[in-house]
Amino acid sequence: MYWSKAFIPTLKETPQEAESLSHKLLLRAGLARMLMAGAYSYLPLGLRVLENIQKIIRQEMQVCGASELLLPALQPLELWQKTGRDKDIGEVMFKFIDRRGRNVVLGPTHEEVITDLVKGEISSYRQLPRVLYQIQTKFRDEIRPRNGLIRACEFIMKDAYSFDQDQVGLDKNYQLMYEAYKRIFKRCGLTVLITQADSGVMGGKESHEFMVPAAQGEDLVLVCKKCNQVKAFNTDSLLCSKCNFQMDKVNTIEVGHIFKLGIKYSQALGANFADAKGELKPIIMGCYGIGVSRLVSSIIEQNNDAEGIIWPQEVAPYQILVLPLDVTNSQIMQEAITLHDQLAGLGYQVLLDDRDERAGVKFKDADLLGIPLQVVIGRNSLVEQTIEIKVRSTKQKIIKPRSQAVEEISRLIVI
Amino acid sequence: MYWSKAFIPTLKETPQEAESLSHKLLLRAGLARMLMAGAYSYLPLGLRVLENIQKIIRQEMQVCGASELLLPALQPLELWQKTGRDKDIGEVMFKFIDRRGRNVVLGPTHEEVITDLVKGEISSYRQLPRVLYQIQTKFRDEIRPRNGLIRACEFIMKDAYSFDQDQVGLDKNYQLMYEAYKRIFKRCGLTVLITQADSGVMGGKESHEFMVPAAQGEDLVLVCKKCNQVKAFNTDSLLCSKCNFQMDKVNTIEVGHIFKLGIKYSQALGANFADAKGELKPIIMGCYGIGVSRLVSSIIEQNNDAEGIIWPQEVAPYQILVLPLDVTNSQIMQEAITLHDQLAGLGYQVLLDDRDERAGVKFKDADLLGIPLQVVIGRNSLVEQTIEIKVRSTKQKIIKPRSQAVEEISRLIVI
Numbered sequence: 001m002y003w004s005k006a007f008i009p010t011l012k013e014t015p016q017e018a019e020s021l022s023h024k025l026l027l028r029a030g031l032a033r034m035l036m037a038g039a040y041s042y043l044p045l046g047l048r049v050l051e052n053i054q055k056i057i058r059q060e061m062q063v064c065g066a067s068e069l070l071l072p073a074l075q076p077l078e079l080w081q082k083t084g085r086d087k088d089i090g091e092v093m094f095k096f097i098d099r100r101g102r103n104v105v106l107g108p109t110h111e112e113v114i115t116d117l118v119k120g121e122i123s124s125y126r127q128l129p130r131v132l133y134q135i136q137t138k139f140r141d142e143i144r145p146r147n148g149l150i151r152a153c154e155f156i157m158k159d160a161y162s163f164d165q166d167q168v169g170l171d172k173n174y175q176l177m178y179e180a181y182k183r184i185f186k187r188c189g190l191t192v193l194i195t196q197a198d199s200g201v202m203g204g205k206e207s208h209e210f211m212v213p214a215a216q217g218e219d220l221v222l223v224c225k226k227c228n229q230v231k232a233f234n235t236d237s238l239l240c241s242k243c244n245f246q247m248d249k250v251n252t253i254e255v256g257h258i259f260k261l262g263i264k265y266s267q268a269l270g271a272n273f274a275d276a277k278g279e280l281k282p283i284i285m286g287c288y289g290i291g292v293s294r295l296v297s298s299i300i301e302q303n304n305d306a307e308g309i310i311w312p313q314e315v316a317p318y319q320i321l322v323l324p325l326d327v328t329n330s331q332i333m334q335e336a337i338t339l340h341d342q343l344a345g346l347g348y349q350v351l352l353d354d355r356d357e358r359a360g361v362k363f364k365d366a367d368l369l370g371i372p373l374q375v376v377i378g379r380n381s382l383v384e385q386t387i388e389i390k391v392r393s394t395k396q397k398i399i400k401p402r403s404q405a406v407e408e409i410s411r412l413i414v415i
Numbered sequence: 416m417y418w419s420k421a422f423i424p425t426l427k428e429t430p431q432e433a434e435s436l437s438h439k440l441l442l443r444a445g446l447a448r449m450l451m452a453g454a455y456s457y458l459p460l461g462l463r464v465l466e467n468i469q470k471i472i473r474q475e476m477q478v479c480g481a482s483e484l485l486l487p488a489l490q491p492l493e494l495w496q497k498t499g500r501d502k503d504i505g506e507v508m509f510k511f512i513d514r515r516g517r518n519v520v521l522g523p524t525h526e527e528v529i530t531d532l533v534k535g536e537i538s539s540y541r542q543l544p545r546v547l548y549q550i551q552t553k554f555r556d557e558i559r560p561r562n563g564l565i566r567a568c569e570f571i572m573k574d575a576y577s578f579d580q581d582q583v584g585l586d587k588n589y590q591l592m593y594e595a596y597k598r599i600f601k602r603c604g605l606t607v608l609i610t611q612a613d614s615g616v617m618g619g620k621e622s623h624e625f626m627v628p629a630a631q632g633e634d635l636v637l638v639c640k641k642c643n644q645v646k647a648f649n650t651d652s653l654l655c656s657k658c659n660f661q662m663d664k665v666n667t668i669e670v671g672h673i674f675k676l677g678i679k680y681s682q683a684l685g686a687n688f689a690d691a692k693g694e695l696k697p698i699i700m701g702c703y704g705i706g707v708s709r710l711v712s713s714i715i716e717q718n719n720d721a722e723g724i725i726w727p728q729e730v731a732p733y734q735i736l737v738l739p740l741d742v743t744n745s746q747i748m749q750e751a752i753t754l755h756d757q758l759a760g761l762g763y764q765v766l767l768d769d770r771d772e773r774a775g776v777k778f779k780d781a782d783l784l785g786i787p788l789q790v791v792i793g794r795n796s797l798v799e800q801t802i803e804i805k806v807r808s809t810k811q812k813i814i815k816p817r818s819q820a821v822e823e824i825s826r827l828i829v830i
Contacts, residue, residue, distance in 0.1 A: 041487060046484075072455060073488070073554075074453070074569045099557075113456070139489070154489045
């Protein structure tokens with residue numbers, strides 16, 4: 001892909017609206033733009049990151065035996081009244097009356113809808129267990145949206161739901177998800193703290209939160225430095241329950257939350273199954289959420305330096321940036337295009353900066369964008385038949401004969 | 416993929432809500448379920464079809480040099496007031512006031528939003544031409560949603576927008592899109608009629624509609640059987656302007672619509688560029704829509720028989736259905752699993768019907784689902800070391816030695 005065709009509007013200055021570090025870099029690197037507070041347009045580079053994250057999630061959901069579907073954003077208020085959550089969630093849920101006079105809400109989450117769907121399709125223990133998930137846009141009427149994609153009114157979530165006939169089944173699915181979540185966040189290049197958390201408005205007994213430590217994170221957790229225990233912040237006690245040490249407060253961003261829901265939703269909505277003896281029982285449920293768009297910002301929060309973003313390999317919008325330093329020099333451009341085509345042909349995601357800009361501007365933008373490898377082609381490359389590879393994360397510069405360039409790149413980036 | 420894991424709830428009976436043929440098959444084949452009138456859940460099989468359609472669209476948009484982005488559903492009403500379309504579109508647009516007191520709409524389309532975005536990023540003729548597109552969920556407050564995915568309140572669209580400095584540029588982008596649309600619909604297995612249409616509420620001068628002839632289609636077009644001219648239905652004259660013949664009325668579904676918008680939006684929203692002489696001019700725009708979710712129903716309308724759906728190869732949810740006739744016979748199952756794994760390993764999308772159902776039920780469901788190839792494995796297969804391949808579209812049955820099965824399949828399905 002050529003930069004000039006890709007619509008990557010980088011910014012030299014930080015827009016005033018930017019509140020946190022990730023928010024600044026999100027805007028400056030041309031990943032997203034604000035339409036109004038809480039609603040963002042994902043530009044091509046940001047969309048590529050989103051898609052890479054979604055690809056990782058889909059692969060790991062497959063490991064959990066989950067099937068993907070897609071539920072509507074528009075939902076009847078009536079379903080929420082049956083579980084009583086219309087009151088629990090309150091004003092955060094967008095509600096309106098449509099032209100047919102129906103009370104409609106914009107789904108902030110989908111427990112009610114999926115339980116209603118499953119109720120119509122599953123009636124026997126033979127059809128259990130079942131795990132379903134979607135990657136979909138959710139809506140929340142936030143009174144104070146902020147930090148770009150971190151607290152938005154419109155955002156993308158992965159929400160999975162498990163349906164089991166007994167607690168043993170739920171425990172098994174829960175454990176599978178717990179392990180999948182650890183892999184997902186690791187592949188996204190994140191260090192997470194996992195807290196045993198309060199289920200709150202979701203109902204149910206057990207739950208875990210996956211929290212990304214970040215300076216601007218709004219969720220506080222407590223960490224014991226002696227035994228590494230993590231718990232949700234609670235003013236009752238700042239002492240570790242294991243070793244009685246004073247725990248440290250850490251600012252974090254919640255990126256995942258898994259719940260053992262039990263029968264709260266199936267009971268309220270009548271989602272029952274006949275067990276082996278023919279007895280009707282409510283289906284036992286779990287739910288498993290990941291803030292997909294929020295992950296983009298969280299990854300930036302944890303992967304950056306003074307120059308810009310440092311994308312972890314699996315989520316990077318491109319893996320390699322080819323940087324011809326003088327696009328008016330036809331030999332340099334030819335060399336750059338040849339390398340671009342060669343790498344793209346091998347399956348790498350390659351961006352070629354074909355802009356007629358000064359080398360300094362290109363280097364700055366390259367570091368800002370944070371693509372893992374920069375391959376620089378200048379006059380020296382022609383004279384000495386070499387290329388320079390810069391590893392964004394370490395700033396290491398490697399000079400290699402042109403003939404060994406692809407081999408060296410394949411050593412640095414595994415696809 | 417095993418049927419038992421895939422969540423494919425087929426129905427023997429047609430639900431009462433079903434209005435058209437495609438609507439019936441959509442529900443019976445387990446592709447989608449209604450949450451409320453106008454809002455549908457896509458089940459795994461339906462989502463796979465949607466994704467296949469999206470893949471075709473993305474490939475053809477790339478040919479047009481278009482970059483993908485993703486815009487918000489939530490939009491400020493203010494933008495619509497600037498173009499005056501808040502009044503033109505009227506009550507079909509969902510509108511509400513959020514907790515911050517903002518007048519918000521749910522986007523039924525995105526001309527205003529994309530023009531506002533481009534206004535902020537493009538200022539010079541050097542940045543033109545530019546083509547941007549998204550595949551995204553749109554909302555319309557339909558007073559009478561009907562026919563499943565054909566007229567829904569929530570639906571998926573591909574909307575592309577071109578930005579040019581002059582009419583020549585617009586004409587070129589328009590022509591590229593026109594050709595891409597023909598390829599997209601052909602790859603979806605559709606025969607379309609293309610009418611030169613009225614631009615209506617969109618503004619601009621030239622536009623073409625891509626219409627799928629279908630018994631239940633709500634849009635009428637006129638076709639001249641002598642010269643094949645097609646035009647939008649108009650009570651003024653039913654005569655062909657070329658050969659003066661009486662034209663035939665044809666029921667169709669609109670699946671695509673392309674418009675030369677001109678400067679309506681750029682002028683209203685102030686999206687200007689400086690030309691080579693430094694003079695400020697409004698950007699010249701085109702827009703290009705495809706009803707992605709509506710295509711699912713349109714494809715079914717044109718590709719079916721009394722037994723069920725006949726998916727065109729490129730959009731089929733799976734390409735091959737392996738049908739072991741007796742899953743309690745371990746030799747038959749072993750043979751089926753081996754073939755499934757072998758084909759999946761070669762990159763085919765394979766579904767294995769591992770349900771413990773009578774052969775009659777399986778055959779009926781196989782025809783209902785409409786996967787292009789059915790590979791039947793029964794007792795005969797073991798005795799004679801053969802397999803039977805049924806081509807869904809022609810009902811042709813091919814019996815081949817087991818050793819030649821994969822070769823025969825690769826002849827029938829090209830991936």
